[in-house]
């Protein structure tokens with residue numbers, strides 16, 4: 001979809017089979033995979049779960065790459081760009097990291113360093129970009145009080161970027177978060193401060209990932225997106241929409257699907273226009289595999305294909321925009 005623009009890709013994130021959102025949908029896999037793998041549809045992919053700490057280092061020093069490899073290999077086999085997600089994040093963290101409260105600074109430095117050395121080392125050369133640190137900010141733009149922050153303060157962010165840069169020098173290093181799509185929000189300001197903090201410390205950061213989990217009935221305009229991206233691009237080389245979906249209040253109707261179409265179109269317009277916006281990733285394109293319904297009760301239809309594999313109006317909207 002991104003072919004005619006300056007963007008590198010329009011992609012779709014995907015999960016590994018066997019995880020709960022796919023259970024009971026075995027009969028749909030063939031059609032799903034056909035769309036996912038079609039290079040005319042999506043030029044990029046991201047594992048929605050498989051590279052997270054919970055899966056890659058479930059026990060201290062015990063690494064497992066099976067889930068992540070599923071999507072990494074799919075990318076390889078179908079010629080897609082791979083974004084890798086996510087090295088240091090407070091959520092879907094292994095319980096052994098999260099549950100312990102008496103970490104020393106030295107131990108925590110070592111745990112982060114070992115995790116990144118192994119995980120980024122394993123997929124070295126395969127990841128166009130890594131979400132090095134994910135969601136380090138609270139809604140008010142201050143640092144989130146994660147276990148990493150509570151032990152190390154902002155040092156953990158610097159450490160994560162430094163280690164990743166060392167382990168896989170060829171990958172783009174991203175800070176990734178949600179709610180940082182609007183130009184005047186306090187969280188956008190927080191993201192800029194975080195990037196500036198790294199730059200002041202002489203630590204490399206290449207990109208800001210705007211997750212863009214949007215709401216159909218109250219979505220940013222292309223101008224909003226553009227304005228936000230330009231703020232980040234004063235600090236970093238590139239930006240991307242990394243987890244785009246647009247949730248609708250159940251049941252979706254013609255009006256809300258039109259709002260949704262506009263949401264997707266505004267993102268596409270903005271990214272196509274701004275040099276430095278490398279691409280857009282939809283956080284799974286098939287509604288039954290979306291995280292939205294089970295995470296936000298009463299919301300749904302956030303993707304681009306309905307359960308019966310008919311297209312949301314947004315598909316033609318995006319195709320015509322790009």
Ligand code: XIL
Pocket residue numbers: 048049086134178211243291
């Ligand atoms: C979500 C996945 O899609 C779900 O399957 C999982 O249960 C929870 O996480 N921000 C992120 C993503 O950075 O990793 C999250 O993905 C959605 C919010």
